[in-house]
Amino acid sequence: MSSSSDIAISVRGLGKAYTIAHTQAKHTTAAEALMSRLRRPLQRSETETFWALKDVSFDVRRGDVVGIIGRNGAGKSTLLKVLSRITEPTTGEIDLYGRVGSLLEVGTGFHPELTGRENIFLNGAILGMRKSEIQRQFDAIVDFAGVEQFLDTPVKRYSSGMYVRLAFAVAAHLRSEILVVDEVLAVGDAEFQKKCLGKMKDVASGGRTVLFVSHNLGAIRSLCRTALVVSNGELTLEADAEEACRTYLHEMQTTPQELDSPSVVRSGTGEMRLTGIQLLSQDAEVSQVSGGDDVVFAFAYKNSGTQKHAQLLLTCYDQQDTALFHLRRDIAAYAKEGEVGNGVVHCQIRRLPLNIGRYRLAVALQDPAGQNLDHVSNAFSFDVVSCHFYNNGQTPDPRYSPFLVEHQFTDGRNDSGSRK
Amino acid sequence: MSEATATIEHRTPHLTIRPSRGWSPINLRELWMFRDLLLVLAGRDVKLRYRQTALGAIWVILQPLMAAGIFAVVFGKVAKLPSDGVPYFLFAYAGQLGWGVFSGTLSKSSLSLVGNAHLVSKIYFPRLVLPLSTTLGVLLDFAVALGMMVVLMALYHVRPHAGLLLLPVWMVLILMLSLGLGLIAAALTVSYRDIQHILPVIIPFIMYASPVAYSMQAVPASLKPFFLVNPMSGLLEAFRWSLLGTGHLRPDFLGYSAAAAVLVFFFGAFSFRKMERKFADVI
Known part of the structure; x- marks a missing residue:
């Protein structure tokens, strides 16, 4: 491994297969499984193998920020799950040089009943931070999230904006050499997304290796030097971010989602x-x-x-x-x-x-x-x-306004009785 | 000296991910690296357990006290079973103390994976952390209930004897047995949720088949062999002997119980590791 000194991630022939049981053969209770095994002891249940990833190979150099794009179901998330060791590959091999932190979701493990302070330690530990590490970054996290006054309030009383800000703040202070990020920016309001993007830029310029999955091509363009295009489980292109985005857009316009x-x-x-x-x-x-x-x-x-x-x-x-x-x-x-x-x-x-x-x-x-x-x-x-439904630059809190209503307010005078 | 620090700074951890086959060993070093997560998760469960209860943590003592009270009335007063010369209430409380560790560990660890499904499917950590963290919570309960045991012994004027020194040994064996079973149950529950319905039936059954509320002396000689198949019988008798000096230590039964506990633990841990690969895909 002496030649790998400037390589952070090396993926060779990676494949991930899922077995899909056909509806008749799917057992969700032990009794069903047992009964069908007893009835047909030799028959294997009818299953189909679905390859979510097929023969994917690529290298990421230390300090590179690489985007991964592809439509829903193309295999991006599976790739991140395998890279972050949540699930095992079926074939192939990955070499990781450095500690891997993965953010597949904002606020994994947040518990609504616990306070902001308790959740920072819980979420940090879940993300793989040591307690001392969290303590060292505690003030920075609280500062970034802007929740000082509510540290000892259960997060179930937080507004959705505060909740997301706190969750992202913990994740943003994860200090691992390799960072794997999925769609984290698709949360919060536009202003906070901008702040997150800025933080991501800091991370990216700090010499850490980042793999970044997003549908937001603008974010990919501004953050990443190179990008991988994944389509039907295969790596179809490895190019600079601009070219990869163009290819992806072209592909999107010509073939409908499978x-x-x-x-x-x-x-x-x-x-x-x-x-x-x-x-x-x-x-x-x-x-x-x-x-x-x-x-x-x-x-x-x-x-x-x-x-x-x-x-x-x-x-x-x-x-x-x-x-x-x-x-x-x-x-x-x-x-x-x-x-x-x-x-x-x-x-x-x-x-x-x-x-x-x-x-x-x-x-x-x-x-x-x-x-x-x-x-x-x-x-x-x-x-x-x-x-931009209301044309006033404001987005109502999604908790109180899941959908938006065409409306008009007018100042009506209370005329009854006062009319001469 | 400066050389040594330099090499540490430049050493980046290297990890190879490849498909695993067959049985894999338990990675103790990795578990140690995740010890903070273990503690934080245990702390979370303890903090959440008694939120919105009026009596709060008092339940930790109240539960075994109430159980022991019921046993003392039903088995001691109504059935008039022997309690080896110790007040029946104290006798039953000691049994309940050991039993609580077994049933708590088994039932809590069996639910630890499905109860944290959102973590299992979104982030990597050694999955063993989840059942182990619930066991820490059970141990905390045990420590509190043991404190009550000390108070009760003082009230009943029962003096501790040298056998008390062996109590940690029985504790470790009870933990190994229950955690081994709990790990198997937890891993199976990922695919088959039936387990979470059958356990609440099986656990009380094991309790009545174990000398929790009665002593082995009360079991007719013809039935004794059946009772002693249950490894908890030997362990609970030994547990109570350490605290109260009741009954006799039988090395043959104890040896059997200890061997069963160790075997179940390792079998559970290795099956867990084997089934662990599919957790995130199935849960």
Whole structure:
């Protein structure tokens, strides 16, 4: 390993396979597993192997800041999970030279009942900091988060902004040679995102090695020198950040998000199938939008049965799994016998009335009798990262205003009785 | 001297991640590196346990006292079982003290992985930290309840004897047995949540099959072999002997119990390590 003195991360032939059990063969109770084993002692349950990562190899030099881009489900998060040792690779090898800190989420392990102070120590320890290390950085963390007065208040009484600020502050003071960061910037209001980005820049210029996954191409461009493009579990490009972003954008615009793969959990008869969903804003595919944007959801489907009519239903959920709105549309799904009929339905939403957060679409295709031809409950997710719905530069607290309402205040006089 | 510090500064830790096969050893050095996390998690559980209770930490003493009170009435007064010459309440409290370590460790460690699923799926740390941290909480409870034991012994004028010195040995064996079982249960619960429903039934069953509320003397000779299959029988008798001088130490039964405890512990720890690889994917 003498030649590796300037290498921080070396990945060779990395692969990660997940076994997907088919619905009939999936046992969630011990009794079910036992019974089916007893009934068919020799039969292996029907499973399919899905490679979330295939033969990925790359090197990261010490002090480099490398972005990882790719659409939802391309394998970015799996790559980070393997790099941060949360899950083991199926094939290949990774050499890490230096202590690895991973931030796959802001505020991992935060407990609502504990105070700010207690959570700093809890979260720090979970991130792998020693107690002495946290004590040394304690003031800096509190200062960065701006929560001095609330240190001894349970964080359940914090505003969502304070909560996120405190969580990011702990993470930002993690002192490891290698830092693995996933989408941390997709939280908080625009101002705080800017602050986080600034902090990330400090980290990056401090000589530490950073792997940074984001949908925010602006952040990738400004933080990273080079970037990796991941697509369908494979590393398709390793280039300077600018070129990687261009390639990624091009790829996004030409191919819809894969919904036809065996890894997608779905139900229904299968006569019709959703094959892809795109979120478009100003005619370009995006995975994050702003509240108030005009957006279009494009649903591609394939009709391998003989259905002539069907309905497309979509339900939008927030992160707490609360249904926010439900839309449906009749589609004429022409397919002659023995032929496949394909089509696309567009759903335009003007001035998207959603506040900052992550949202999920459940999409179904139903025949006129109401039977599910295809149903994908986790069909698409997108982030609303900022909000210009109200045109006044302000974003209401998402806890009190999960969605946004067109409104007008006027000063009415109390005229009753006073009119002469 | 300056050379030595220089090499330390330049040495970056090197880690190779590759797919693992078969049985892997327990990485004690890594566990030691994560000792702060162990303490912080144990502290979190202790702090949270009695939030929003009126009596708070008093429950740590009240629970075994109430159990011992019930045992003293049911087994001592109603069934009139022998208690080897010690007041029945004290006798039952001592049994409950040892039993509390076993049942607390087993039930808490078995839930430690699914209860912290959000951590397991989002961050790396040696997974053994989770069940071990719950065990620390159980030990704290034990320490408090042991303090009450001292008070009770003083009240009943029972003098400690030299056997007390062996108490830590029984404690370690009880911990090994219960943690070994707890580790297996915790790892299995990740895939099969059934375990969390069956344990609350099995644990009281083991309690009645162990000399917690009664002494081995009260067990008919014909049934004794069945009782002694349970490794907790030997350990609890020894535990109570150390505190109160009741019963007799039987080296053969104790040897069996100790061997079973050590075996279960290592089997549990290694199965845990083997199943640990899938935790983040399945949980």
